[in-house]
Amino acid sequence: MTKKREKIHNKLKQEQPILFHSKEECCGCLACVAICPMQNITVSVDEEGFEYPVISGEKCVKCNSCISVCPLKIK
Ligand code: SF4
Ligand code: SF4
Numbered sequence: 001m002t003k004k005r006e007k008i009h010n011k012l013k014q015e016q017p018i019l020f021h022s023k024e025e026c027c028g029c030l031a032c033v034a035i036c037p038m039q040n041i042t043v044s045v046d047e048e049g050f051e052y053p054v055i056s057g058e059k060c061v062k063c064n065s066c067i068s069v070c071p072l073k074i075k
Pocket of ligand 1: 017035036038039040061062064066067
């Protein structure tokens with residue numbers, strides 16, 4: 001297998017990223033929505049009117065840009 005094919009193969013095996021496990025891990029800035037190159041993150045409004053991102057559909061290319069841009073994940 002060529003290096004390029006191997007890279008694509010490994011990427012496809014990766015899990016889709018998880019933006020947050022609980023609402024405390026998300027401030028609702030929606031930077032992840034803005035940066036997703038596939039427009040694969042939608043916005044959901046909770047019962048109190050706060051907006052939260054939701055990775056949806058099957059267009060995710062697992063680039064992890066949404067995780068890299070998140071201000072609550074940047075160390
Ligand atoms: S990993 Fe990339 S394509 Fe998938 S939801 Fe995040 S930014 Fe979008
Ligand atoms: S970038 Fe992080 S904090 Fe901002 S909406 Fe996305 S998951 Fe929430």
